Amino acid sequence: MTQTDQTGALPQPAIQQPAVPPTDARGPDQVGRATLMICTAAFIFAAQDGISRHLGATYSPIFITMVRYWFFTLFVMAIVMRQPGGLRAATRSKRPWTQVARGIILALEIVVTIEAFVRLGLINTHAIFACYPLIISVLSGPILGEKVGWRRWVAVGVGFCGILIVLKPGSGVFSSQALLPFLGAVMFAVYGLMTRLVARDDTAIVSFFWTSVVGAITMTIIGINSWEPIARRDIPWLLVLCLCAAIAHFLLIKAYELAEASALQPFSYTQLVWVSIFGVVIFGETLAPNVALGGLIVVGAGLFTWWRSRQRAKQIQG
Structure with missing residues (x-):
């Protein structure tokens, strides 16, 4: 669930040039492969969430997230070293403090979401967490200075009604624990908007590098004292969890090299x-x-x- 942001899956501001050539400049075969990759990544991310739920019942979400980030940072380093300019180029951000903030927010969001998996289950958590695009619409005005039209405000209102249907407030089913996935959605939305903000000046590989390193440092500071022995039976699950993150993010990177992120965004919902x-x-x-x-x-x-x-981006560009 933490997947979408790090590779620019959210629509970029109109003033920014696309990171990859427009979809129509690519052949249908390339777009088809990109779609298959994004759907495969969604499946792997869903499996990752299931493993996180399984391990979260035994180990602290902080501990699980810390180990994930250690492995993820090694994976990102391997990618960065193969890019032009290598590590030195990846560290050069024009918005370093914003990069630090978004890295911290994403790391904490993962902890909150894993806790929600354990307390509420995968289905209920994702049903509520799916509202994050609506939160992005609400916050895109004050954070990015974008205009939010009445149609999107209506969509936000309808989406909020959907959340109320899920939660059934007043029926005795609602609990304070249901606020966890909503908090995670808010954090992920803020992270996504900050990703769009830094994308105006930093390349995707720079943001990718800062996300992993800042997250690893944050979780190490928070979680190193929470280290706990890992049962032998859980070691394979922990390794699979780390591998899932690496493989899924690799597929995302390759997919966005073949097609526009905005064209692929709807397919990420197959994770649900x-x-x-x-x-x-x-x-x-x-x-x-x-x-x-x-x-x-x-x-x-x-x-x-x-x-x-x-539609709005097409009108501005046209």
Whole structure:
């Protein structure tokens, strides 16, 4: 779930040139491969969430996130060293303090979300977390200075109604624990907006590097005293968890080299399908009718805001 941001999956500001050539400049075969890659990455990220839920029931989410970041940073370093300019070029950010802030926010968001997986389950967490594109629409005005039209405000309102359907406040089902995935969504939305902000001056590889290093430092400072022995039976799961993050992010990078991020964004929602399947089949969770309906409303509202963003970008560019 923490996947989308680090590779620019969110629509970029209109004033920024695309990181890759426009989709129509690519052949249909390339776009097809990119779509397959993004769907595969969504499946792997869903599996990663399932493993995080499994390990989170035994180990501290802070500990799990710390180990993930250690491995992830090694993976990013390997990619950075193969880029022109290597490590020196990747460290040169024109917005270093913003990069630091977004790295810290993402690391803490992962901790919050893993805790939500354990307390609420995969399905309920993702149904609420899916509202983050709507939060981005609300905050894009004060943070990025973008104009939010009435249509997107209506979509935000509809999405909020979907969250209320999921939570069923006043029915006795709602609990304070349900605020965890919403907090995670807010943090991820802020991280996404800050990613768009730094993208005006820094390349994707610079942001990728800062995300991993700042996150690893943050989690080491917070979690090193939380180190706990790892049971032998859990070592393979922890290794698979780290490998999932590396493989999924590699697929994202390759996908965005073949097609525009805005063209691929809708396919990232396939992660919700896999999460629901894993939740029901593996963890015995229940896909309640109100959760299914509310989740569909939230996703639909999010897809509408994505579509409006693309339409507005086309009008500005045209």
